Amino acid sequence: MRRVVLIVLVASIAVGLVWEVAHLPGLISAQIGTWHIEARTPVAVLGLVLLVVLTYFVFRGLGLIWSIPRRWRQWQTRRSRTLGEKAVTRALVALAAGEAAPARRESARARRFLGDTPQTLLLAAQAARLAGKEDEAERLYQLLANHAEAAFLGFRGLLQQAVSKGDWKTAAELARKAEASHPGAAWLRAERLQLAIQAGSWKEAASLATAETPRHVLLTAAAQEEKNPKEALRLARRAWEENPEFVPAALIYAERLRASGHARQALSVLQRTWQKTPHPDLAEAALQPLTTPLERWRAAKRFVDANGEQNPEALLLLARVALAAGLLGEARRYAEAARARLNQRRVWLLLADIEAAEGGSTQALQEDLRQAALAEPDPTWCCTSCGATYPSWRPVCLNCHAFGRLAWTSPMRAPVVAETVAAS
Numbered sequence: 001m002r003r004v005v006l007i008v009l010v011a012s013i014a015v016g017l018v019w020e021v022a023h024l025p026g027l028i029s030a031q032i033g034t035w036h037i038e039a040r041t042p043v044a045v046l047g048l049v050l051l052v053v054l055t056y057f058v059f060r061g062l063g064l065i066w067s068i069p070r071r072w073r074q075w076q077t078r079r080s081r082t083l084g085e086k087a088v089t090r091a092l093v094a095l096a097a098g099e100a101a102p103a104r105r106e107s108a109r110a111r112r113f114l115g116d117t118p119q120t121l122l123l124a125a126q127a128a129r130l131a132g133k134e135d136e137a138e139r140l141y142q143l144l145a146n147h148a149e150a151a152f153l154g155f156r157g158l159l160q161q162a163v164s165k166g167d168w169k170t171a172a173e174l175a176r177k178a179e180a181s182h183p184g185a186a187w188l189r190a191e192r193l194q195l196a197i198q199a200g201s202w203k204e205a206a207s208l209a210t211a212e213t214p215r216h217v218l219l220t221a222a223a224q225e226e227k228n229p230k231e232a233l234r235l236a237r238r239a240w241e242e243n244p245e246f247v248p249a250a251l252i253y254a255e256r257l258r259a260s261g262h263a264r265q266a267l268s269v270l271q272r273t274w275q276k277t278p279h280p281d282l283a284e285a286a287l288q289p290l291t292t293p294l295e296r297w298r299a300a301k302r303f304v305d306a307n308g309e310q311n312p313e314a315l316l317l318l319a320r321v322a323l324a325a326g327l328l329g330e331a332r333r334y335a336e337a338a339r340a341r342l343n344q345r346r347v348w349l350l351l352a353d354i355e356a357a358e359g360g361s362t363q364a365l366q367e368d369l370r371q372a373a374l375a376e377p378d379p380t381w382c383c384t385s386c387g388a389t390y391p392s393w394r395p396v397c398l399n400c401h402a403f404g405r406l407a408w409t410s411p412m413r414a415p416v417v418a419e420t421v422a423a424s
Contacts, residue, residue: 084113084120091123095130103127116143118150125157134161145177152182159191168199197396197403200225203235216242217404220249221395223256232256240269245276247408248393251285263289271303278313279408293325312341319350328358344379344410348372381406 087109094103107124114120125140138161145154155178162171175192182188189208196205202222209215219239226232236253243249250273257266270286273279286303290296300321304314319334331354339347352368381390388399389411396403 080113084110087113088119088123091127095123095126098130100127100131104131118144118147118153121147122150122153122157129157129161137161152178155181163195168195171195172199172201172204198401200396202395206235214243214404216240216246216249217395220246220252223249223252229256229259233260240273244273247273247277247279247282249273251281254285258289274303278311280313280317283313283317287321293321297321297325297327312338315341316347316350319354323350323354323357328354332358343375344377345372345375346378348375377410379408379410382409382411384409387411 087106091103091106091110094100094106104124104127107120107127111120111124121140121144125137125144128134128137128140138158141154141157141161143154145151145158147154155174159171159174159178162168162174172192172195175188175195179188179192190210193205193208193210193213196202196208197218200221202218202225206215206218206222209218216239219235219242223232223236223239226235233253233256236249236256239246239249240253250269254266254269257263257269267286270282274282274286283300283303287296287299290299300317304311304317315334315338319331319338322328322331322334332351335347335350335354339351348368348371352365352372355365355368381393382388383390383397383400383402383405384407385402385405386397386400388397390398390406393406395406397405
């Protein structure tokens with residue numbers, strides 16, 4: 001209704017103006033050179049209006065002609081964007097479906113229409129990887145890494161390639177660059193931790209460890225690898241403080257303490273760990289500075305006194321040291337006490353050694369050896385994931401590459417020799 005009223009009002013005003021102009025009196029004349037123009041006032045006004053309208057359309061037409069190149073470029077840009085977005089969609093569908101050839105074809109079309117944007121480069125790189133073109137994918141990821149806002153995507157792609165190749169050092173370096181380009185990514189921190197472990201960068205791995213990661217294992221490995229004596233001592237102390245029951249941490253800490261001239265403190269560390277986790281390597285480390293058999297015997301007695309003589313490891317230690325010192329009666333007493341608690345190969349072999357030192361009967365010696373063949377295997381450092389065994393502790397299993405899974409226990413399957421695994 002308002003529109004109708006407005007139209008009627010405008011039409012009325014226009015008719016009124018035309019009526020007024022039509023009834024204007026007088027003449028209008030103009031002379032241009034030899035030309036003389038004379039017209040009634042209404043006709044002159046109408047001519048002027050027509051001249052203005054004609055001039056407007058002439059200049060409008062010239063403007064349209066002048067803007068044709070610009071409009072053509074705009075049309076081409078809109079068309080390229082539309083075709084490029086369709087190609088991106090088709091490439092994404094092909095990637096999701098695992099179709100390498102269509103993915104590469106559509107990603108190439110997207111790059112042609114949209115240029116080398118982060119989106120098109122990432123699509124092209126992913127399509128190249130799907131098609132097995134790793135060199136092409138690496139080149140595209142490098143281009144992507146040069147984009148300031150999308151460098152993280154390029155570094156992540158290169159990181160995935162390095163991991164698939166098993167190039168752990170390169171992967172760790174790429175992970176650091178990726179985090180520098182996009183700090184704070186939780187996924188990246190976990191990835192960097194795993195890469196540092198695979199590369200054997202134990203100090204870096206310890207700095208990236210989370211609450212769920214056995215930090216004492218990482219610190220122990222870092223202390224073993226560290227060349228700087230002061231830094232190695234600091235790492236070893238942190239490892240032992242993280243878990244005083246962890247035997248490898250106590251061993252490396254005691255070793256570093258002795259190297260720095262703190263022998264008494266080293267013995268205290270070994271004894272405190274022995275009280276919680278009796279282990280033959282702790283006792284051997286405690287007795288290492290002593291050379292004469294009697295000195296070792298007295299030191300062994302003092303070492304196990306804090307834990308009593310009822311622990312099987314303590315009994316075996318005292319039996320071995322007594323045998324070496326020629327105290328055969330003491331050796332047999334402790335060995336028999338250990339046999340009452342353990343049925344392991346090492347116990348029966350120790351009894352056989354004692355029997356031989358005592359000059360016992362051949363029959364008794366053969367019986368000890370027969371029992372040794374039938375007894376349970378001796379404990380060793382064993383991977384709880386695959387069962388591979390090692391003569392000494394290491395942070396990663398060489399056989400299955402599991403981290404932090406070596407435990408001092410009896411092997412449940414045929415031992416795997418560490419050197420053989422490493423060679424293979």
